Amino acid sequence: ADLPAVKILATGGTIAGTAASNTQTTGYKAGDLGIQTLIEAVPAMKDYADVSGEQIVKISSNNMDTKTLLKLAKRVNELLADPKTDGIVITHGTDTLEETAYFLNLVAKSDKPVILVGAMRPATAISADGPMNLLEAVRVAASKEAKGKGVMIVMNDEINGARDVTETNTTNVSTFKSPELGALGYISGGKIRFYKESTKRHTVNSEFDVSKLDTLPRVDIIYSHIDDDPVMAEAALKAGAKGIVHAGTGNGSIADPTFEALKKAAANGTVVVRSARVPNGATTVSVPKYTEAGLLESDTLNPQKARLLLQLALTKTSDPKEIQRMFEEY
Numbered sequence: 047a048d049l050p051a052v053k054i055l056a057t058g059g060t061i062a063g064t065a066a067s068n069t070q071t072t073g074y075k076a077g078d079l080g081i082q083t084l085i086e087a088v089p090a091m092k093d094y095a096d097v098s099g100e101q102i103v104k105i106s107s108n109n110m111d112t113k114t115l116l117k118l119a120k121r122v123n124e125l126l127a128d129p130k131t132d133g134i135v136i137t138h139g140t141d142t143l144e145e146t147a148y149f150l151n152l153v154a155k156s157d158k159p160v161i162l163v164g165a166m167r168p169a170t171a172i173s174a175d176g177p178m179n180l181l182e183a184v185r186v187a188a189s190k191e192a193k194g195k196g197v198m199i200v201m202n203d204e205i206n207g208a209r210d211v212t213e214t215n216t217t218n219v220s221t222f223k224s225p226e227l228g229a230l231g232y233i234s235g236g237k238i239r240f241y242k243e244s245t246k247r248h249t250v251n252s253e254f255d256v257s258k259l260d261t262l263p264r265v266d267i268i269y270s271h272i273d274d275d276p277v278m279a280e281a282a283l284k285a286g287a288k289g290i291v292h293a294g295t296g297n298g299s300i301a302d303p304t305f306e307a308l309k310k311a312a313a314n315g316t317v318v319v320r321s322a323r324v325p326n327g328a329t330t331v332s333v334p335k336y337t338e339a340g341l342l343e344s345d346t347l348n349p350q351k352a353r354l355l356l357q358l359a360l361t362k363t364s365d366p367k368e369i370q371r372m373f374e375e376y
């Protein structure tokens with residue numbers, strides 16, 4: 047039959063995890079199973095797509111790094127450019143799933159569907175969520191409706207856009223949510239149902255390009271708290287950070303001693319972006335001194351996604367005005 051061709055790129059994670067007993071849902075070995083085993087476990091995928099697999103790495107995604115991320119992004123673009131590929135599914139650990147998804151959302155050069163999928167229970171567990179998640183991810187990747195909507199995460203019957211989705215629970219299968227801005231759609235009653243899409247720039251409308259990149263500029267995240275002091279900011283600068291994302295309290299507020307250090311950093315050419323440790327809402331100018339010091343706002347991007355956008359932004363420019371524009375557009 048003339049089914050859409052979907053390539054599954056496997057990177058590891060719990061979806062490929064194994065444990066000694068079928069009741070074990072923690073302390074298992076992530077990324078143990080190869081892509082062929084995952085494909086064979088879900089024969090129903092063949093009803094929706096002509097599926098083939100490729101193992102990129104076998105890691106627990108808390109160990110994801112720039113080198114692997116760039117390798118994955120370049121392979122994704124190679125496959126998307128191939129007329130024989132209709133869609134891509136990427137199996138991935140959940141720890142950094144939202145980061146890889148948002149990164150690809152910024153650098154994938156095609157409107158063909160790119161779907162990330164993971165699981166919260168290892169493949170060996172009773173009620174493992176991986177097989178159904180994988181089936182639904184392949185279905186969405188093979189669908190016409192998913193075209194042009196940017197990179198998405200499909201898990202637990204929900205379709206969430208890469209920009210707004212975040213992991214909300216450490217262990218529960220219902221963990222990937224777009225808390226305030228909402229899911230793009232569902233898979234229910236045997237149907238893929240889309241209700242909305244992001245208004246932000248992504249994929250074919252993105253200005254970022256990884257094809258010539260072998261590394262990304264260093265950007266550190268500093269998480270604020272009571273008794274905050276400039277020690278972490280100073281360490282980041284000493285490590286050579288070209289950018290700093292500050293995960294501020296409330297509306298991206300900064301403790302005064304840390305602010306003094308960040309203000310100096312910004313004056314010396316390090317790009318500083320105010321994000322927030324609060325999960326919802328945009329960071330706005332809460333006090334004029336932040337703008338006067340040249341600090342930027344992350345909009346609604348959480349610190350880990352603001353970090354990736356800042357890294358890509360810094361590959362193009364170090365002009366704070368230009369970078370603020372990017373934070374408004376992506």
Ligand SMILES: NC(=O)CC[C@H](N)C(=O)O
Pocket residue numbers: 058059060061076105106107108138139140141142164165166167
């Ligand atoms: N649910 C998961 O996939 C988490 C397993 C592991 N920590 C990872 O991110 O790969």
